[in-house]
Amino acid sequence: xxxxxxxxxxxxxxxxxxxxxxxxxxxxxxxxxxxxxxxxxxxxxxxxxxxxxxxxxxxxxxxxxxxxxxxxxxxxxxxxxxxxxxxxxxxxxxxxxxxxxxxxxxxxxxxxxxxxxxxxxxxxxxxxxxxxxxxxxxxxxxxxxxxxxxxxxxxxxxxxxxxxxxxxxxxxxxxxxxxxxxxxxxxxxxxxxxxxxxxxxxxxxxxxxxxxxxxxxxxxxxxxxxxxxxxxxxxxxxxxxxxxxxxxxxxxxxxxxxxxxxxxxxxxxxxxxxxxxxxxxxxxxxxxxxxxxxxxxxxxxxxxxxxxxxxxxxxxxxxxxxxxxxxxxxxxxxxxxxxxxxxxx
Amino acid sequence: xxxxxxxxxxxxxxxxxxxxxxxxxxxxxxxxxxxxxxxxxxxxxxxxxxxxxxxxxxxxxxxxxxxxxxxxxxxxxxxxxxxxxxxxxxxxxxxxxxxxxxxxxxxxxxxxxxxxxxxxxxxxxxxxxxxxxxxxxxxxxxxxxxxxxxxxxxxxxxxxxxxxxxxxxxxxxxxxxxxxxxxxxxxxxxxxxxxxxxxxxxxxxxxxxxxxxxxxxxxxxxxxxxxxxxxxxxxxxxxxxxxxxxxxxxxxxxxxxxxxxxxxxxxxxxxxx
Amino acid sequence: xxxxxxxxxxxxxxxxxxxxxxxxxxxxxxxxxxxxxxxxxxxxxxxxxxxxxxxxxxxxxxxxxxxxxxxxxxxxxxxxxxxxxxxxxxxxxxxxxxxxxxxxxxxxxxxxxxxxxxxxxxxxxxxxxxxxxxxxxxxxxxxxxxxxxxxxxxxxxxxxxxxxxxxxxxxxxxxxxxxxxxxxxxxxxxxxxxxxxxxxxxxxxxxxxxxxxxxxxxxxxxxxxxxxxxxxxxxxxxxxxxxxxxxxxxxxxxxxxxxxxxxxxxxxxxxxxxxxxxxxxxxxxxxxxxxxxxxxxxxxxxxxxx
Numbered sequence: 001x002x003x004x005x006x007x008x009x010x011x012x013x014x015x016x017x018x019x020x021x022x023x024x025x026x027x028x029x030x031x032x033x034x035x036x037x038x039x040x041x042x043x044x045x046x047x048x049x050x051x052x053x054x055x056x057x058x059x060x061x062x063x064x065x066x067x068x069x070x071x072x073x074x075x076x077x078x079x080x081x082x083x084x085x086x087x088x089x090x091x092x093x094x095x096x097x098x099x100x101x102x103x104x105x106x107x108x109x110x111x112x113x114x115x116x117x118x119x120x121x122x123x124x125x126x127x128x129x130x131x132x133x134x135x136x137x138x139x140x141x142x143x144x145x146x147x148x149x150x151x152x153x154x155x156x157x158x159x160x161x162x163x164x165x166x167x168x169x170x171x172x173x174x175x176x177x178x179x180x181x182x183x184x185x186x187x188x189x190x191x192x193x194x195x196x197x198x199x200x201x202x203x204x205x206x207x208x209x210x211x212x213x214x215x216x217x218x219x220x221x222x223x224x225x226x227x228x229x230x231x232x233x234x235x236x237x238x239x240x241x242x243x244x245x246x247x248x249x250x251x252x253x254x255x256x257x258x259x260x261x262x263x264x265x266x267x268x269x270x271x272x273x274x275x276x277x278x279x280x281x282x283x284x285x286x287x288x289x290x291x292x293x294x295x296x297x298x299x300x301x302x303x304x305x306x307x308x309x310x311x312x313x314x315x316x317x318x319x320x321x322x323x324x325x326x327x328x329x330x331x332x333x334x335x336x337x338x339x340x341x342x343x344x345x
Numbered sequence: 346x347x348x349x350x351x352x353x354x355x356x357x358x359x360x361x362x363x364x365x366x367x368x369x370x371x372x373x374x375x376x377x378x379x380x381x382x383x384x385x386x387x388x389x390x391x392x393x394x395x396x397x398x399x400x401x402x403x404x405x406x407x408x409x410x411x412x413x414x415x416x417x418x419x420x421x422x423x424x425x426x427x428x429x430x431x432x433x434x435x436x437x438x439x440x441x442x443x444x445x446x447x448x449x450x451x452x453x454x455x456x457x458x459x460x461x462x463x464x465x466x467x468x469x470x471x472x473x474x475x476x477x478x479x480x481x482x483x484x485x486x487x488x489x490x491x492x493x494x495x496x497x498x499x500x501x502x503x504x505x506x507x508x509x510x511x512x513x514x515x516x517x518x519x520x521x522x523x524x525x526x527x528x529x530x531x532x533x534x535x536x537x538x539x540x541x542x543x544x545x546x547x548x549x550x551x552x553x554x555x556x557x558x559x560x561x562x563x564x565x566x567x568x569x570x571x572x573x574x575x576x577x578x579x580x581x582x583x584x585x586x587x588x589x590x591x592x593x594x595x596x597x598x599x600x601x602x603x604x605x606x607x608x609x610x611x612x613x614x615x616x617x618x
Numbered sequence: 619x620x621x622x623x624x625x626x627x628x629x630x631x632x633x634x635x636x637x638x639x640x641x642x643x644x645x646x647x648x649x650x651x652x653x654x655x656x657x658x659x660x661x662x663x664x665x666x667x668x669x670x671x672x673x674x675x676x677x678x679x680x681x682x683x684x685x686x687x688x689x690x691x692x693x694x695x696x697x698x699x700x701x702x703x704x705x706x707x708x709x710x711x712x713x714x715x716x717x718x719x720x721x722x723x724x725x726x727x728x729x730x731x732x733x734x735x736x737x738x739x740x741x742x743x744x745x746x747x748x749x750x751x752x753x754x755x756x757x758x759x760x761x762x763x764x765x766x767x768x769x770x771x772x773x774x775x776x777x778x779x780x781x782x783x784x785x786x787x788x789x790x791x792x793x794x795x796x797x798x799x800x801x802x803x804x805x806x807x808x809x810x811x812x813x814x815x816x817x818x819x820x821x822x823x824x825x826x827x828x829x830x831x832x833x834x835x836x837x838x839x840x841x842x843x844x845x846x847x848x849x850x851x852x853x854x855x856x857x858x859x860x861x862x863x864x865x866x867x868x869x870x871x872x873x874x875x876x877x878x879x880x881x882x883x884x885x886x887x888x889x890x891x892x893x894x895x896x897x898x899x900x901x902x903x904x905x906x907x908x909x910x911x912x913x914x915x916x917x918x919x920x921x922x923x924x
Contacts, residue, residue, distance in 0.1 A: 051512050053646045071515045071649045078516040084509035088531040098517035101527070153517055350815045351825035353732050359724040360740070363717070367792050368747055371758035374768050378761050417667045424664040428657055436665065438908045442672045444847070445900035445907075447854025449874040450893040453881050454675035457682055457890075464678065465670075489671050508650055515649035521656070550751025553856035553874070557881065570753035574861060577760060586761065589754045596749045600742075 001062050001156040001189050002027040003048065008057035010043055010213075017043045018054070019213040025157075030183050030190045032200035035210035036236070041193045042161055044210070048191065049159050050074045061156055077150030077188070081162040083142045085134035091145050092117050092130035098153035120148040123182065140171045147179075151186065160192035164199065176203055197237050201225060209233050231343045234274045241317035243310070245273045245342060252342055255290060255312035259337050271342050277305060279339040280319040282327065289334035296329050297321070308335060379590045382583055390587035395563050396572060400591060403569040406480060407548030410487035415541040418495025419533070425496070426503045440496045443489055448553025455486050456557040478560030483568060486554045491544030498540035502533055535610040539603055546599050549592060679897045682890035694891035702868040703876035703892065706784070710859075710872060711852040714791045718848045719841070722799025726837075730807030731815070741804070747796045755793045756861025759786055782864030787872065790858035795848045802844030803837055806918065810836055839914040843907065850903040854896055 003025040010018040018040045025031050033041040046052040048059055050071030058067040066074055086094050095117040099108055108116070121127055124144035134142055143163065150158060163179065164172040180203055183190055194200050200207045201221040208218040209232070217229045228234040231242070243254065247266045251258040254273065283289035291311040298305055304321045311332075319335065321327050379387055390396060425437050443451065457463050459477040461470040466477055476482050506529065514524040552570040560566045569588050576585035647653070652660075684691055694700060725744055729737060747755065763780035764770045773780060780786045814836060818828040834841075856874040863870040865879060873892050880889035910918055 049516055050646070051516070051649050053648060068646060070646060071512075072518050072520060074516075075518070076516055078513065080509045080513060082507060082509055084507060084513040086510065086513075086528055088534075097514070097519070097527075101514075101517065101519040101523055149513075149517070348732055348812065349819055350731050350812050351819075352829070353728055353734075356724040356727040357734070360721065360728060360744075363721045363724075364740075364743060364796075367789065367796060369743070371755075371762050371793070372746075372750075374762040375754070375758045377768070417663070420660055421664045421668065424660050427652070428661055430661055432665075434908070436668060438904050439668055439672050441904055441907065442676065442900065445850050445854075445903045446676065447856060447874050447893075447896045447900070449856040449877045450679060450854070450896045450900075451675055452856075453877060453889055453893060454678045454682070457886070458675060458678050464674070485671075489675070492668075492671060511650045521652055546749055550749075550754065550857075552751065552753045552860070557878075570751050570857065573753050573757055577757065577861065580766070582761065582764075582766060585757055589751075589757050592751055592754060596751075600749055 003157055003189060003191070004060040005044070005048065006058040006060070008044065008047055008059070009055045010040070010047065010052065011055045016213050018047070020057070021210075021213070021215055023208060023215060023218065025189060025191060027189055028187050030180075030203065030205045031192075032204035032207045033191060033193045033210060034195070034197060034200040034207050034236075036195060038212075039210040040213040041195075041210045045159050045161055045191060045193045048157070049076045049078050051078070075153060075156050077153060077155030077158040079143075079146045079150050079158075079160040079163055081165050083134075083146040083166075085142055085145060085149070087134050089133075090130065091121065091126065091132050091134070091137070094134065094145055095120055095148045095152050097149065117148075117152060120152055123151070123185075124148045125178075139167050140175060143167065143175060147182070151188070155188065158188040158190040160190070162194060163192055164194075164196075172199075179203065201237070209236060211236070228274075228341065231272065231274060234341055234343075238276055239318070240274050240276050241315075243273045243275060243315040243317065244313065244345075245271050247271050247342070254337070255310060257288075257290065259340075266342060266344060270345050272345050273337075274341045274343060275317060275337065275339075277318050277320045280317070280335050280337050282306075282319070282321060282325060283334045283336040286334050289336045292333060292335045294327055294329055294331045294333060297327055308333075310335075375586060375589060375593075378582065378586045382587065386583070387587045387590055390584055391591045393584075395567070396569075396584065396588055398564045399567045399569045399572040400588070402480065402483065402565075402567060403549050403592075404595070406484050406568075407487055407491075407545050407551075410484055410491055410548050411541045411545035413488055414491045414495045414544045415537055418492060418540060418544075419499055419530075419537055421492075422496045422499040422503055426500060440493050443491075443493050448490065448551070449557075451489060451554040452486065452557035455482070455489060455554065459485060459558060477558050478562075478566065480566050482558035482560065483555050483566060486558050487548040487551060490551050490554050491548050494543040494547065495537065495540030498536045498543065499533055502536040503529075506532065535606055538606055542599050542603050542606075546596050549595060676897060676901075679890055679893050682886060683894040685890075686887050690887050691891050691894075694888040695895075697888065699868045699871065700876060700888070700892055703871045703873045704895070706787075706871065707853050707873040709784070710788055710791050711849055713788050714795055714852045715845060715849050717792050718795055718799045718852075719845060721796060722801075722803050722841075722844060725800040726803035726807045727833075729804050730810075731812050744797050744800050747793055752794055752855065752857030753861055755858040756790050759790055759793075759862050781862055782866065782870060784870065786862035787859050787870060790862045791852050791855050794855055794858050795851045798848035798851065799841065799844035802840050802847070802918070806837055806840040807833075836917075839910060839917040843910050843918050846903055846906055846910070850900060853899060 003023075005021060005023040008018050008021045009016065021040070021044055023044075033044060035041045043052060047054050050066070050069060054067075058065055060066060061074070086097065089097065092114070096113040099113045099116065102108075118127075118130065121130055124147055126141060126144055126148070129137070129141065134145065137145065143166075147160075147163075164175055167175065176199060192203070201224070204221065206218060206220055207224050209216045209224065211232050217224060217233045219227075224233065225237055228237060234240050245259075246253040247268055247270075252266075252271070252273065253259070259273075292308045293311060295307040295309055295316065297307075300320075303323055304327070305318050306321045306327055307316065307318050309316050327333065382390070391400065421436075421440065425433065425440075456477055459466045459482055461467065461475065461477070463477070466475075469476060476485065510528055511524055514528045519527065550570060552568075552574075555568055556571055559568060559571070561571055569592055573585045573588050576582070576588065725740075728734070729741060760781055761767050762769055763773060763786065765774075765781070767781075770781070778785070780789070814832050815828050818832040819825075823831065853872075854874055855872075856878070859872055860875060860878070863872070863875055865871060865875060867876075867879065871879060873896055877889050877893050877896070880886075880892070
């Protein structure tokens with residue numbers, strides 16, 4: 001089932017949580033809503049579910065305008081950050097709850113509810129734990145029960161709020177892979193909220209980056225990482241540093257030198273060059289490189305990370321240095337800018 | 346592990362000394378007196394028709410009042426926690442009135458209200474319905490004294506219930522009433538039962554608020570605590586002791602049951618966040 | 619420099635006129651909100667129930683007290699026995715409340731700040747008076763100190779009267795109010811732990827100084843809360859006191875007992891006059907209690923915070 005969100009505005013009193021958000025999600029797609037806290041990502045998810053009522057705007061499930069359908073009738077599967085399992089029910093009763101509260105005709109028989117709940121329990125790899133209570137499960141197990149419970153109602157769309165937020169790092173990674181597998185097997189249209197960029201990039205078909213109640217950019221993980229459209233997306237995805245530059249005569253100037261970048265579409269005047277650590281390298285000799293001084297060096301995984309200061313501008317940033325290269329703090333060494341994004345200031 | 350904080354000996358000594366002198370020693374006197382009677386003696390006295398009738402009145406009406414308090418207490422707690430309306434704080438404070446108002450004051454006020462010529466009693470008098478000076482009057486007084494227990498045990502549990510539990514039920518298709526009955530109320534059961542049991546225990550021992558409205562007719566509207574007073578006035582210490590011991594045993598069993606209930610629900614539901 | 623923005627938005631498939639109409643007709647309720655009908659019915663039930671059972675009796679007390687006018691009220695108040703009852707009630711509370719404070723602080727100190735075997739038993743024993751009928755509380759003192767009691771004859775030989783005298787009333791009052799302060803302080807002091815005290819001790823403060831300067835300021839509002847409830851019960855206690863007092867007018871009648879005596883003599887106005895003073899005490903207690911819960915929420919025990 002494809003989902004379309006149209007011009008959603010949500011005001012909480014005076015402050016706006018969402019300022020006109022529109023989003024199309026294709027059937028079977030796995031989409032991440034990524035953003036810092038307060039960006040409105042959870043509010044958007046809750047509005048799609050029908051848990052929150054937007055101030056204005058519409059939500060479509062396929063051709064159907066679901067904007068005025070109460071949450072009970074929207075047929076969504078929602079997994080809460082805290083899981084919100086029913087503590088007084090066993091695992092099996094939790095999973096079967098959605099089916100057992102259906103009205104007369106549409107309610108399956110008790111045996112059928114049990115059979116389907118057991119099937120889902122198997123899907124989430126918790127067979128044998130059906131008689132346990134949520135209090136007797138680990139965090140990761142609870143998460144799986146919450147997912148099975150949401151899937152049991154055969155939802156039109158699966159919505160997950162920070163699905164791995166409450167788990168420790170190791171369990172997070174395992175569950176991430178496992179969720180991807182489940183998605184591939186069941187083919188549900190899935191939307192999940194996260195503040196963790198790694199999680200969003202690794203798991204999602206497409207990522208929508210939210211900031212201050214607006215979608216800054218939406219695209220595949222590659223697009224988002226390689227071609228960020230706004231300074232915010234650049235900063236939020238991966239490490240980055242900004243260096244002041246000038247746009248003049250169709251060229252980008254840094255410290256009085258034109259650098260290897262076209263300034264198409266940018267207006268004349270000051271701008272900001274955004275760089276990731278691997279966008280800059282140490283040059284063998286001065287030539288067209290920029291003079292710089294190394295401030296400090298530290299180990300970072302397979303490479304070393306050097307903090308440098310460009311000699312002619314007030315700009316400090318970090319670059320990756322190959323482990324084979326000997327660099328020392330205090331040393332003068334020219335650098336060459338390979339890539340980067342220029343945004344108006 | 347030894348603590349560096351001083352004063353343990355003094356504090357414990359003072360606590361035990363006062364507790365022993367004020368509570369334990371006098372209660373021991375009761376047990377000692379009862380032991381002179383023996384189990385059979387106490388049982389025989391408790392089965393004496395007038396005493397038995399009084400115990401039945403006290404326990405039966407307390408149970409009825411506790412159940413009514415269970416229903417209205419849960420509704421009151423729900424209203425106080427879930428809704429915002431003008432006067433809510435005042436209503437909340439009023440719940441504690443039975444804790445704060447001396448029982449004798451409540452007793453004469455209830456008697457005046459429910460007497461055939463009182464504000465409420467006069468509404469029923471034309472239909473030949475008597476409230477004061479009958480077991481119904483006792484029941485009303487017991488509802489009065491027991492109400493705060495249920496409200497005050499259920500209120501904090503309800504306030505801490507996760508909002509998301511209800512939302513989860515809603516996304517799974519459960520309507521509002523069904524969510525309340527199947528998702529919200531079951532976890533409250535231990536708190537409700539605790540409140541009902543406390544209300545019941547208080548009712549069994551209640552004296553001041555009941556005696557003015559009860560009419561105190563032997564075999565009909567005479568409560569067990571009053572009969573203790575009557576027996577004392579007749580210098581029938583054995584009878585008084587037998588009634589007291591039966592009541593104490595009952596409240597002890599209720600406390601035991603409450604503890605068992607608490608640990609059962611903790612074992613079953615664990616501590617889930 | 620930047621790529622052309624991805625098309626995140628597709629044109630709506632439904633004509634916008636249809637959407638606007640739908641938007642104006644239905645108002646969605648948030649998922650956790652009750653239907654208004656249910657909400658108002660439940661509020662009405664709770665308000666009516668509390669009004670009928672709790673507020674009406676309170677109103678009745680004042681109405682009955684002034685039934686024959688303010689003058690009769692003042693006359694009843696100035697009655698010699700009434701004044702004696704008020705004095706006795708104040709005296710009893712003046713003894714019982716300090717004993718309670720001492721007991722409450724001592725009990726909370728050893729239970730909250732230390733680990734020792736039998737601790738949970740001690741906690742249960744402290745709660746015991748709450749589960750004993752007030753009449754039984756009076757009875758045990760009669761059995762102990764009465765004329766036929768275990769220690770009665772011995773006491774009498776030394777000229778000490780307990781039963782049908784003020785000491786019995788004080789003892790019975792202490793019995794029924796004993797848990798109040800302790801119950802308030804134990805959870806509060808457990809929450810606070812021992813770090814503040816350890817810090818003070820490490821800075822060189824002595825035990826007493828640590829208590830006065832560190833512990834006491836931390837628990838003062840909780841203590842006041844306990845004292846408030848204890849005082850209300852001490853002044854209003856009826857059952858336990860009734861058994862040991864002997865109802866001697868002007869001598870062993872506390873205010874609640876005087877209420878009973880007057881009421882049984884069909885002197886309703888006088889009975890309700892004294893009752894109105896006690897009701898006033900209850901109202902003041904409730905108001906102060908609400909104030910403490912509201913103003914000092916973080917400094918009283920967790921169960922009272924709203």
